Amino acid sequence: MRRPIIYLLLSILMLGSGGLTRAQGVTLDKDSSGLSLNAQTQLFEDVGGQRQLADILQPQVQQAFQPAAGRASVGQSANPWWIRLELKTAEDAPQDWWLEAGGANLLDLRLYLPDGKGGWSERRGAEIVPFAEGRDYPYRRSLFRLPDLRDGMTLYLRTYDPAGNAFPLHIWQLADLQQHQVNEHMLFGIIYGVILALLLYNLFIFLSLRDITYFWYVASTASALLFILGATGHGFQYLWPGQAVPVWLDRATLPSLWSLCVCLFTITLLQTRQYVRWAHYVLCVSAGLYAVSLVAGLLGLRSVSAQLLNLLTFAAIPAALVAAAVRSYQGFFPARLYLIGFGLVLGSTVLLTMRAMGLVQPTDLNSLIFPVAVAAETVLFSFALAYRIQLLKQDRADALEQANLEKTARLEQAERSASTLQQAVEQRTAELAATNQRLSERELALEHAAFHDPLTDLPNRRYLIERAEAALAEASRRQESIALLLVDLDHFKPVNDRHGHDAGDHLLCEISQRLQLLVRRNDMPARLGGDEFAVLIGGPNAHVHAQEIAERLLLELAAPIHYNGIELQISISIGAALYPLHGINFSDLYKAADRALYQVKQQGRAGFAVAGSA
Numbered sequence: 001m002r003r004p005i006i007y008l009l010l011s012i013l014m015l016g017s018g019g020l021t022r023a024q025g026v027t028l029d030k031d032s033s034g035l036s037l038n039a040q041t042q043l044f045e046d047v048g049g050q051r052q053l054a055d056i057l058q059p060q061v062q063q064a065f066q067p068a069a070g071r072a073s074v075g076q077s078a079n080p081w082w083i084r085l086e087l088k089t090a091e092d093a094p095q096d097w098w099l100e101a102g103g104a105n106l107l108d109l110r111l112y113l114p115d116g117k118g119g120w121s122e123r124r125g126a127e128i129v130p131f132a133e134g135r136d137y138p139y140r141r142s143l144f145r146l147p148d149l150r151d152g153m154t155l156y157l158r159t160y161d162p163a164g165n166a167f168p169l170h171i172w173q174l175a176d177l178q179q180h181q182v183n184e185h186m187l188f189g190i191i192y193g194v195i196l197a198l199l200l201y202n203l204f205i206f207l208s209l210r211d212i213t214y215f216w217y218v219a220s221t222a223s224a225l226l227f228i229l230g231a232t233g234h235g236f237q238y239l240w241p242g243q244a245v246p247v248w249l250d251r252a253t254l255p256s257l258w259s260l261c262v263c264l265f266t267i268t269l270l271q272t273r274q275y276v277r278w279a280h281y282v283l284c285v286s287a288g289l290y291a292v293s294l295v296a297g298l299l300g301l302r303s304v305s306a307q308l309l310n311l312l313t314f315a316a317i318p319a320a321l322v323a324a325a326v327r328s329y330q331g332f333f334p335a336r337l338y339l340i341g342f343g344l345v346l347g348s349t350v351l352l353t354m355r356a357m358g359l360v361q362p363t364d365l366n367s368l369i370f371p372v373a374v375a376a377e378t379v380l381f382s383f384a385l386a387y388r389i390q391l392l393k394q395d396r397a398d399a400l401e402q403a404n405l406e407k408t409a410r411l412e413q414a415e416r417s418a419s420t421l422q423q424a425v426e427q428r429t430a431e432l433a434a435t436n437q438r439l440s441e442r443e444l445a446l447e448h449a450a451f452h453d454p455l456t457d458l459p460n461r462r463y464l465i466e467r468a469e470a471a472l473a474e475a476s477r478r479q480e481s482i483a484l485l486l487v488d489l490d491h492f493k494p495v496n497d498r499h500g501h502d503a504g505d506h507l508l509c510e511i512s513q514r515l516q517l518l519v520r521r522n523d524m525p526a527r528l529g530g531d532e533f534a535v536l537i538g539g540p541n542a543h544v545h546a547q548e549i550a551e552r553l554l555l556e557l558a559a560p561i562h563y564n565g566i567e568l569q570i571s572i573s574i575g576a577a578l579y580p581l582h583g584i585n586f587s588d589l590y591k592a593a594d595r596a597l598y599q600v601k602q603q604g605r606a607g608f609a610v611a612g613s614a
Contacts, residue, residue, distance in 0.1 A: 025040065025085075025086030025087065025088060025152070026040045026085070026086065026087050026088075026171070027088055027089070027090055028087065028088070028089045028090065028093050028097060028149065028171060029089075029090040029092065029093045030090075030092055030093055030094065032093065032171060033171065033172050033173040033176040033177075034170060034171075034172060034176055034177075034180065035170065035171050036072075036168065036169065036170055037085060037169040037170065037171055038068055038070050038071060038072045038167075038168060038169055039068070039069065039070045040068075040085065040086075041067075041068040041083050041084065041085050041169065042065035042066060042067055042068060042083070042084040042085075043065065043066055043067075043068045043071065043074070043081055043082070043083060043084075044056070044061065044064055044065045044066070044081065044082040044084070045074075045077070045079050045080075045081055045082075046079055046080045046081065046082055046158070047079050048079065049079055049080045049160070051082075053112050053120055053122075053156065056082055056156060062084075065082075065084050068083070070361070071361065072166060072167055072168040072169070072361050072362050073164070073165065073166040073167070073168075073360075073361055073362055074165045075164065075165065075359070076162060076163060076164055076165070076303070076306055076307060076310070077162070077165050078162050078303065079160075080108075080158050080159065080160040081158070081159050081160070081165060081167070082156060082157070082158050083156065083157040083158075083159065083167060083169075084154065084155075084156055085154070085155050085156075085157070085169070086152065086153070086154045086155075087146070087149050087152070087153050087154075087155070087171070088149055088150070088151070088152035088153065089149045089150055094173060095148055095149065095150065096145075096173065096174065097145075097146045097149060097171055097172070097173070098136070098137065098143055098144065098145050098146065098171070098172045098173070098174055098177060099111070099143070099144045099145075099146055099155075099169065099170075099171060099172075100139070100141050100142070100143050100168075100169065100170040100171075100172060100177070101125065101141070101142050101143075101144065101157060101167065101169055102125060102126050102141060102142050102157075102159060102166070102167050102168070103141070103164075103166040103167065103168060103362060105127060105230055105231055105233065105236075105245070106125075106126040106127065106142070106159060106161050106165070106166065106167065107126055107127055107128055107160060107161035107162075107163065107302070108124075108126050108127075108128045108158075108159070108160040108161065109124070109125035109126035109128075109134070109142050109157065109158070109159050109160075109167075110122055110123070110124055110125070110157065110158040110159075111123040111125065111144055111155065111156075111157050112155060112156040112157070112158075113146070113147065113153070113155050114147075114153060114154075114155075116147070123144055125142030125144070126142055126159075126161075127236065127244060127245035128244050128245075129244055130241065130242055130243055130244060131236050131237055131241035131242070132241065137174065137177070138237065139177065139181060139237075140184075140232060140233030140234055140236070140237050141233055143172075143177075157169075161302075162302055162303035162306065163252050163302050163303060163305070163306035164306065166362045168362050187368070188232060188234065188371065190375075191228075191371045191372060191374075191375045192225070192228075192229075194375040194378060194379065195221065195224070195225050195228075195374055195375055195378050196225065198221070198378035198379065198381075198382055199218060199221045199222060199225065199378065201382065202214055202217055202218050202221070202378075202381070202382070203218045206218050212268055213265065213268040213269050216261055216264045216265035216268055216269075217265050217269075217381065219261040219264075219265075220258060220261035220262045220265050221374070221378060223254065223257045223258040223261050224258050224345070224374045225374070226249075226254055226258075227254040227255055227257075227258045228370065228371045228374060230245070230249055230254050231254075231367075231370070232367075232371070235249065252293070252296075252297040252302050252305035252306045252309060253294060253297030253298060253305065255309055256290050256291075256293040256294035256297055256305060256309055257294055259286075259290045259293075259309065259312065259313075259316065260287055260290040260291055260294060262320075262342070262345075262346075263283050263284075263286050263287040263290060263316055263320070264287055266283055266320045266323065266324075266338075266342070267280060267283050267284070267287075269334065269335075269338060270323050270324060270327045270332070270335055270338065271327075272323050275326070275327060275330060275332075276322075276323040276326050276327065279319045279320070279322060279323035279326070280323075282315065282316070282319040283316060283319055283320065283323070286312050286315055286316035286319070289308060289312055290309075290312060290316075292308065293305045293308040293309050293312070296308065313350060314350075317346045317350060320342070320346065321339065321343060321346065324336075324338045324339045324342070324343075325339060333384075333387055334384040334387060337380050337381065337383060337384040337387070338381075338384070340380055341376060341377035341378075341379075341380030341381055341384075342377055344373040344376050344377060345370070345373045345374055345376075345377045347373070348369045348370040348372075348373040348374075351369055351370070407432070410428045411428075414428065450462070451463035451466075453512075453526075453527040455505060455508060455509065455527075456508055456509055456511075456512035456527050457512070458512050458515070458516070458525055458526055458527040458533070459524060459525070459526040459527075460526060460527060460528075461526065461528045461529065463526065464524065464526040464528070464534055464536060465586055467524050467536060468482075468484070468536055468586040468589070469585070469586055471536060471538045472579055472584070472585065472586065474538075475538060475542075475579060476580075476584075480538070480539065480540055480542065481541070481542040481543050481578055481579055481580070481581075482536070482537065482538050482542055482578070482579035482589070483536075483537040483538075483542045483543055483545070483546035483576055483577070483578050483579075484534065484535075484536055484537075484576065484577050484578075484579075484586075484589045484590065484593050485534060485535040485536075485537065485546060485549070485550060485553075485574055485575070485576050485593065486528075486532065486533075486534055486574065486575045486576075486590070486593040486594055486596075486597045487515075487532070487533040487534065487535065487553060487557075487572055487573075487574050488531060488532050488533075488572065488573045488574075488575075488597055488601070489507075489511065489531035489532075489533075489570050489571075489572055490570060490571045490572060490573055490605040490606060491570055491571070491605075492504065492507070492530075492531040492570060493531075495507055495568055495570065499563070499566065499568070503563050503564075503566075503568060506561070506563045506568075507561055507563070507568050507570065508527075508531070510561045511533070511557055511561075512525070512527065512533075514556055514557055514559075515533060515535070515553070515557070518549065518552050518553055518556055518557075519535055519537075519549055520537075520545065520549075522538060522539060523535055523536060523537045523538070523545075523549070524536040535549065535553075537549060542578070543578050546576050546578070546610075547608075550574045550576065550608040551608070553572060553574060554571075554572060554574065554606070554607070554608060557570075557572050558570065558571050558572065558606070571605060571606035572606065573597055573600040573601055573605045573606060573607060573608075574597065574600065574607070574608040574609070575593045575594060575595070575596030575597025575598070575599065575600055575608075575609055575610075575611070576593055576596055576608070576609070576610045576611065577589040577590070577591075577592035577593035577596065577610070577611040578610065578611070581612075582611045582612065592611035592612075593611060595611055596609040596610055596611040596612075596613070597609070599613075
């Protein structure tokens, strides 16, 4: 009871001090919905961050408030800031008003409202509390329903975020806010859709080509998408609403992760180590420091992470853009697309940094620049990908043309040397035959390597998937069944740990040879990787043959394997899935067989189970 009385006395003293400096209060009318309030607020920096509301209501502190003059950000301040705002409504104004307070990813926000009993009530918002606790309506920014304003009201807000303290304030009627939210969802939906679609497309390209450049592109785009979700508040609203935003998803950690991926993507795409060595060193150092910033963010050192991130922005971005310009001048066309696409993204990053530092005030327009820039970048790099594929085709055509030119030159030379024509023709023919033979052998070797495991020479996962899809189509046409067995070696790791990797490799090769001998001619064994194998069984009564083959494998593969005078002993676990009972495509069959394999593992290994069996 004592605290409300103190608040009441301090409020009376505050109202009685006529010499206080105040910004003009805001009178709301029927057209005020959506109005920005920062021009009419007053600010006070709480140096040390120790003051409570009772201290703020002291007359000497009230006199220290300064007009905000439209400021909605104080940058990376280590201290909390207090905001004073006076509101009242005109006679013809509606009375149900909602206050939108703080940026979408502000760390800590507190709202103090008169409770009508001479005291004050406190509300918490921003990322430090769960999503629903900081909002009276599910909106991406903190949103509070205000009490009746007809008699006027002075309210206080306390904002704190060492990574960038931004506090744009707007007043809304709920219906107008809901329409505004619908418009935002449409716009961000387009942005997210473009980024996600092209992210998946380039992920497919990476899985096909296994090119490290595509990996870092996919990683940077994925982290940028997560960064955007966090920065806009949609991640907080839809992905992790039941808790305060964890440190590994806050406004310092995600930009550090994204910047690290962008640095590594730039190094691989532009080949800076070969062509722009000074930029390569700058980007490598920047990547290392971005990793330090990431670790600092994960440890909760938000201010350190944010300051390091901002400093690196003005080193890594110029180095990346200059490197792209140099490579573009050297004739590397993807560097031009990089300049346009990533130039937009990195330029928008500078804007974000300036916003975080308080050099640029937050607005609805500049908050959209980064998401739009990332969407544009994904489109442009898809063009770069298409150009890269076209470049590979052109290189192949040039090689063929060069071979034709050389062949023509040899023929002309043979014609000019009539006396040695036959010898020259035979010699050139032999050379061409040898060359073609080598090319054919090389092509066959490459094709074999692409579809077979290098250690065991069994078909690999890619070959298994292609054969499985073809077998499924044929089985569908003939109304036959298909069986997929997943074979996992039990206790394989102890063999490697105890006897070395050479012993493990010997064991895998021996298991592969036995596997080929134990299946039928038309069945296909494959090594999926590590200690995991598979057998594709087709033809009439495939389910019956699957049972028979599994029993043979359990018996024969468990036999000891001799290596350098020692016996290597293992067992196997087998999970099976049947077409069409457990799936109509390879992915479904694989998942069903994997579940059955997991069931065997849970039951003690060294067994066989069919998907769906108890």
